[in-house]
Amino acid sequence: MATPMKSMETPTELYDDERTALTKEAFKRAFLDNLLYVQGKFPALASQNDYYQALAYAVRDRLLQRWISTAAAYTKQGSRTVAYFSAEFLMGPHLGNNLINLGIYEQVREAISELGLDFDTLLRQEDEPGLGNGGLGRLAACFIDSMATLEIPSLGYGIRYEFGIFHQEIVDGWQTERTDKWLRFGNPWEILRPEWAVEVKLGGHTEQYRDEQERLRIRWVPGKVVVGVPYDTPILGFRNNTANTLRLWKAEAPESFDFSTFNRGDYGGAVRQKVWSETLSKVLYPNDEQIQGKTLRLEQQYFFVSASLQDMMRIMRVQKLPLERFHEKFAVQLNDTHPAIAVAELMRLLVDDHVMPWEQAWDITCKTFAYTNHTLLPEALECWPLELFKSVLPRHLDLIYEINVRFLDEVRIRFYGDEARLARLSLIDEHGERYVRMAHLACVGSHTINGVAELHSELLKQDVLRDFYELWPHKFGNKTNGVTPRRWMALSNPRLSDLISEAIGDSWLKNLDELQKLEPFAQDAAFRQRWREIKLANKVDFAAFVKERNGINIDPASLFDVQVKRIHEYKRQHLNILHVIALYHRLRSDPNADFQPRTFIFGGKAAPAYHMAKLIIKLINSVADVVDRDPAVKDRLKVVFLQNFNVSNGQRVYPAAELSEQISTAGKEASGTGNMKFSMNGALTIGTMDGANIEIRQEVGAENFFLFGLTAEQVAQTKGRGYRPLEHMTAELQEVISLINSGFFSRGDVQMFRALTDGLLWHDPYLVFADFESYSECQLQVSQAYRDVDHWTRMSILNSARSGKFSSDRTIREYCADIWRAPSVPVRLLSQEDVKV
Ligand code: CR6
Structure with missing residues (x-):
C-alpha cells in the first residue's frame, strides 16, 4: 500500500512536551513506553495487537491535548x-483517520518501520x-x-x-x-x-x-x-x-x-x-x-x-x-x-x-x-x-x-x-x-x-x-448528503490524493470545490496516463485482496464493475445479477462474440431475517461459482462476492472501482452516499434518476454518467396502471429466468431460486423487468465507452473534478446556516502552563 498524503506538509510542532511531541523520535519512545506500561509486554512476547494498542495509545495521547483545549475553549465561551x-x-x-487528521501519517509510518514493524499490518489489527x-x-x-x-x-x-x-x-x-x-x-x-x-x-x-x-x-x-x-x-x-x-x-x-x-x-x-x-x-x-x-x-x-x-x-x-x-x-x-x-x-x-x-x-x-x-x-x-x-x-x-x-x-x-x-x-x-x-x-x-x-x-x-x-x-x-473526503479520498486512495495535490495543491481536502481545478488536466495526455496508472495500481491491490479472501483470480485489466451496499430488493442487486446471467448466456451462445472483459464485484449484508435478500446473495455466489468454473467464459467474465462489506473493505474497493452501480428503483433510494464515494474516486456511474444520483449527474454532466430506467414519476404511473411484469418479458430475459429455474446455478435444484423468480414474474414491486432492457442497453454503452481509453479517463477525471458538492463539509455548512445557527469556535492549543494544577 502507498502512503496517504505523502505530499502534505506536517504541521509545525505545536507541543514540545516529551510525551506528546509530534516528532518521530518522541513517537518511537512513546510507542515503546506504551508497550511496556500500557500493554505490559516486551517485544519478544508482544503480538501484533499489542503493537497496535501501543501505537493507538501513542496517537491518543496526542489527541488528548487537543481535546482538553477544545473543551476549555467551549466551556469558557459557553458555545452554542x-x-x-x-x-x-x-x-x-480510527487509527489511520486520526493520523491523517493530525498530519503525522507519514512520520508515524516511518517511525514504525524503523522499529522493524509493518505499519499496514498494525493498521489492520483494529477491529x-x-x-x-x-x-x-x-x-x-x-x-x-x-x-x-x-x-x-x-x-x-x-x-x-x-x-x-x-x-x-x-x-x-x-x-x-x-x-x-x-x-x-x-x-x-x-x-x-x-x-x-x-x-x-x-x-x-x-x-x-x-x-x-x-x-x-x-x-x-x-x-x-x-x-x-x-x-x-x-x-x-x-x-x-x-x-x-x-x-x-x-x-x-x-x-x-x-x-x-x-x-x-x-x-x-x-x-x-x-x-x-x-x-x-x-x-x-x-x-x-x-x-x-x-x-x-x-x-x-x-x-x-x-x-x-x-x-x-x-x-x-x-x-x-x-x-x-x-x-x-x-x-x-x-x-x-x-x-x-x-x-x-x-x-x-x-x-x-x-x-x-x-x-x-x-x-x-x-x-x-x-x-x-x-x-x-x-x-x-x-x-x-x-x-x-x-x-x-x-x-x-x-x-x-x-x-x-x-x-x-x-x-x-x-x-x-x-x-x-x-x-x-x-x-x-x-x-x-x-x-x-x-x-x-x-x-x-x-x-x-x-x-x-x-x-x-x-x-x-x-x-x-x-x-x-x-x-x-x-x-x-x-x-443533500455528503461524505468526508478525508476518509474516502486521503486515507483510502492515497495515490490519487497525492496526484491531485501535486496538480492543484492540497487545500481541496478542506474545500472540495477546489477539485474543479482538475478539469483542465482532463485534456492533458500525460496526466491522464498517470490517472490511469493509479487506477490500475489500485485495481492490482484489490485483486490481491480478492485472491486472499475469495481465492479467485481477477484480471486487473478487466472493467471493475462494483455494487456494494446493503442487500435490498429496492436496491436491485437482482437486476445486476440477471444482467450478468444474460452476458453469460450471450458468451455461451456465441463464444466468439466481441466482449469487453468485466469483473462484477458485489458486497453487502442482508438483514438476518430478510429471506429474499439472502436468496439474492446465494444467487450471486452461485453465478460466481459457475462462471469461475466455466472455461468457456474464462478471463472475460468474473463475479466476486466480497464477504463482510464494512468501512475497512469499502476503503479498499472504492479506489479500485471503475463503474459504480446505483440502480435502485427510482423514488426508493432517499439519497445514497456510496454513489458519492465512487464518483470522487473517479468511477463512472450507471444509475437511475434516484436519490443523489440525479444531483451527481447534474454536477458531472449527463455525458459523463450512464443513465437508464424509469423516472420516479414513470414508476408511479406504471404502478398506477397496474404493473404486469410479463409485459416486459424479452427473449433474453426469458432465457435468463429459464436458466435459473432449470437448476443450472443450483446443481439441478429447480426449487432453490423459485421464490425469487416467481416474485419477479408475478409481483416485482421494484420493477426489475420494466427496467431490464434499458439497463442492458446502457451496459452495452458502458462497454463501448470503456474501449476508448482516453475518453473514459477524461470522464473519470471529470467525475472527480466535479464532485466537490458531495463533501459532507458542504452539507454541514448548510445545516449550520439554515437549521442550527451554530457559529464556529476556533480552538487555541493550551500549553503545559495553561493546564497546570
Ligand atoms: N438506508 C437511505 O436509504 C441514505 C441514508 C443516509 C438511508 C439512504 O438512501 O443515503 O439513509 N435510510 O441518509 C435509512 O437508513 C432509513 C439508509 O442508509
Missing part, C-alpha cells in the same frame, strides 16, 4: 453546541467499531468529522453497543452471521466517564400526587431503572486544533449485585437485574430500512435519548446557564425517528422534573429539535403499538396524548371540518390496532424537517409528509 442524536455511528477504524447498519450510520460518522473540521462545537450522542453489526460469512454461498466482538481486545480510543453516569427509568406506571404547594402533579413510578455510563471518543478536525466528542452510552445496573437476594442464597436472582440492564446496550439491531417492533428496541432508543438530554442539562448546570435557555445552548438534530422520543422526554424533564409551565416547555422543545427523514419506504416508518409503548414509557404516552390534543386543536381551526385530515395527522394511528407514529411526533416537535437529497425532499412534501407540508410549508427543506 450541536447535539447529533443518532442510534448509529458507523465510524470505521472497526461497526455501530451502524449502512448509509444512515456512516452519514452520522461523516457529519461529526465535518463538524470537527469546520470547528463547530458538537457532541455526537448514541449507544455503545457491545456487539455492532454482525460479521458476515459466506458458507456454501449463503450468508451466515457471527457476533461482532469488536471490544474483545479493548478499545484504546474511548475514555470512560463514570462520574457523569445518569439514571434512566423504564416501565411502571404513573400516579397523581400533591406537591408542597398543594398542586396536583403527576409522578412516574418506574418498574426498573438502569444507569447510563458515558464513553467518550475524541473526534478530530482535519489539521486544526478541534477535537469534539462522540459520547456513547453503555447500560449498567444501578447496583451491580443485589446483596439482599444474594444473602438469601438466590445467586441467579442476584445477577438477573445486572444481566437485564446490560442487554439494553448489548447489540445493534441489524435492520436497515425495516422497523423491528421489539420492546428492547424502544428501550434502547429511550435509554440513549434520556441519558443524553440529562447530560446536556448537566452541562448547562456546569456552565451556569438557566434551563430556559436550553434551545439557545443546544441545537439537537434527530437522525431519523430513532431518537424522536426525545421530543416527549424533553417535555417530561422540563414539565415534571423542573416544574416548567407546559407552554414554555413546548416552546423550548420546538426550538431545540430538527428532524431528518431518511426514507420513503413505508416499512421503515416507525410506529409503536400503543400497548407496547405504554408498558415501556407510560408517562410519555400521557405527554404524547397531551401534545396531540393541543396539536389537533390547531389543525381543527386551520382545516375547518376536515376530519379525515385530523386522522391522518394525529400522533396516534387509530385504524385497527393503535400505534404511536414517531415521524409525526418528530414533525410536531421540530422547527425544521429535511430530506437527504433534492428528489427525496420533494417526495416527502408530496407523499409521506404531505399533510405536514400543507400545514407548515416553512418547516421543510433539503440537505
Whole structure:
C-alpha cells in the first residue's frame, strides 16, 4: 500500500512536551513506553495487537491535548453546541483517520518501520467499531468529522453497543452471521466517564400526587431503572486544533449485585437485574430500512435519548446557564425517528422534573429539535403499538396524548371540518390496532424537517409528509448528503490524493470545490496516463485482496464493475445479477462474440431475517461459482462476492472501482452516499434518476454518467396502471429466468431460486423487468465507452473534478446556516502552563 498524503506538509510542532511531541523520535519512545506500561509486554512476547494498542495509545495521547483545549475553549465561551442524536455511528477504524487528521501519517509510518514493524499490518489489527447498519450510520460518522473540521462545537450522542453489526460469512454461498466482538481486545480510543453516569427509568406506571404547594402533579413510578455510563471518543478536525466528542452510552445496573437476594442464597436472582440492564446496550439491531417492533428496541432508543438530554442539562448546570435557555445552548438534530422520543422526554424533564409551565416547555422543545427523514419506504416508518409503548414509557404516552390534543386543536381551526385530515395527522394511528407514529411526533416537535437529497425532499412534501407540508410549508427543506473526503479520498486512495495535490495543491481536502481545478488536466495526455496508472495500481491491490479472501483470480485489466451496499430488493442487486446471467448466456451462445472483459464485484449484508435478500446473495455466489468454473467464459467474465462489506473493505474497493452501480428503483433510494464515494474516486456511474444520483449527474454532466430506467414519476404511473411484469418479458430475459429455474446455478435444484423468480414474474414491486432492457442497453454503452481509453479517463477525471458538492463539509455548512445557527469556535492549543494544577 502507498502512503496517504505523502505530499502534505506536517504541521509545525505545536507541543514540545516529551510525551506528546509530534516528532518521530518522541513517537518511537512513546510507542515503546506504551508497550511496556500500557500493554505490559516486551517485544519478544508482544503480538501484533499489542503493537497496535501501543501505537493507538501513542496517537491518543496526542489527541488528548487537543481535546482538553477544545473543551476549555467551549466551556469558557459557553458555545452554542450541536447535539447529533443518532442510534448509529458507523465510524470505521480510527487509527489511520486520526493520523491523517493530525498530519503525522507519514512520520508515524516511518517511525514504525524503523522499529522493524509493518505499519499496514498494525493498521489492520483494529477491529472497526461497526455501530451502524449502512448509509444512515456512516452519514452520522461523516457529519461529526465535518463538524470537527469546520470547528463547530458538537457532541455526537448514541449507544455503545457491545456487539455492532454482525460479521458476515459466506458458507456454501449463503450468508451466515457471527457476533461482532469488536471490544474483545479493548478499545484504546474511548475514555470512560463514570462520574457523569445518569439514571434512566423504564416501565411502571404513573400516579397523581400533591406537591408542597398543594398542586396536583403527576409522578412516574418506574418498574426498573438502569444507569447510563458515558464513553467518550475524541473526534478530530482535519489539521486544526478541534477535537469534539462522540459520547456513547453503555447500560449498567444501578447496583451491580443485589446483596439482599444474594444473602438469601438466590445467586441467579442476584445477577438477573445486572444481566437485564446490560442487554439494553448489548447489540445493534441489524435492520436497515425495516422497523423491528421489539420492546428492547424502544428501550434502547429511550435509554440513549434520556441519558443524553440529562447530560446536556448537566452541562448547562456546569456552565451556569438557566434551563430556559436550553434551545439557545443546544441545537439537537434527530437522525431519523430513532431518537424522536426525545421530543416527549424533553417535555417530561422540563414539565415534571423542573416544574416548567407546559407552554414554555413546548416552546423550548420546538426550538431545540430538527428532524431528518431518511426514507420513503413505508416499512421503515416507525410506529409503536400503543400497548407496547405504554408498558415501556407510560408517562410519555400521557405527554404524547397531551401534545396531540393541543396539536389537533390547531389543525381543527386551520382545516375547518376536515376530519379525515385530523386522522391522518394525529400522533396516534387509530385504524385497527393503535400505534404511536414517531415521524409525526418528530414533525410536531421540530422547527425544521429535511430530506437527504433534492428528489427525496420533494417526495416527502408530496407523499409521506404531505399533510405536514400543507400545514407548515416553512418547516421543510433539503440537505443533500455528503461524505468526508478525508476518509474516502486521503486515507483510502492515497495515490490519487497525492496526484491531485501535486496538480492543484492540497487545500481541496478542506474545500472540495477546489477539485474543479482538475478539469483542465482532463485534456492533458500525460496526466491522464498517470490517472490511469493509479487506477490500475489500485485495481492490482484489490485483486490481491480478492485472491486472499475469495481465492479467485481477477484480471486487473478487466472493467471493475462494483455494487456494494446493503442487500435490498429496492436496491436491485437482482437486476445486476440477471444482467450478468444474460452476458453469460450471450458468451455461451456465441463464444466468439466481441466482449469487453468485466469483473462484477458485489458486497453487502442482508438483514438476518430478510429471506429474499439472502436468496439474492446465494444467487450471486452461485453465478460466481459457475462462471469461475466455466472455461468457456474464462478471463472475460468474473463475479466476486466480497464477504463482510464494512468501512475497512469499502476503503479498499472504492479506489479500485471503475463503474459504480446505483440502480435502485427510482423514488426508493432517499439519497445514497456510496454513489458519492465512487464518483470522487473517479468511477463512472450507471444509475437511475434516484436519490443523489440525479444531483451527481447534474454536477458531472449527463455525458459523463450512464443513465437508464424509469423516472420516479414513470414508476408511479406504471404502478398506477397496474404493473404486469410479463409485459416486459424479452427473449433474453426469458432465457435468463429459464436458466435459473432449470437448476443450472443450483446443481439441478429447480426449487432453490423459485421464490425469487416467481416474485419477479408475478409481483416485482421494484420493477426489475420494466427496467431490464434499458439497463442492458446502457451496459452495452458502458462497454463501448470503456474501449476508448482516453475518453473514459477524461470522464473519470471529470467525475472527480466535479464532485466537490458531495463533501459532507458542504452539507454541514448548510445545516449550520439554515437549521442550527451554530457559529464556529476556533480552538487555541493550551500549553503545559495553561493546564497546570
Ligand atoms: N438506508 C437511505 O436509504 C441514505 C441514508 C443516509 C438511508 C439512504 O438512501 O443515503 O439513509 N435510510 O441518509 C435509512 O437508513 C432509513 C439508509 O442508509
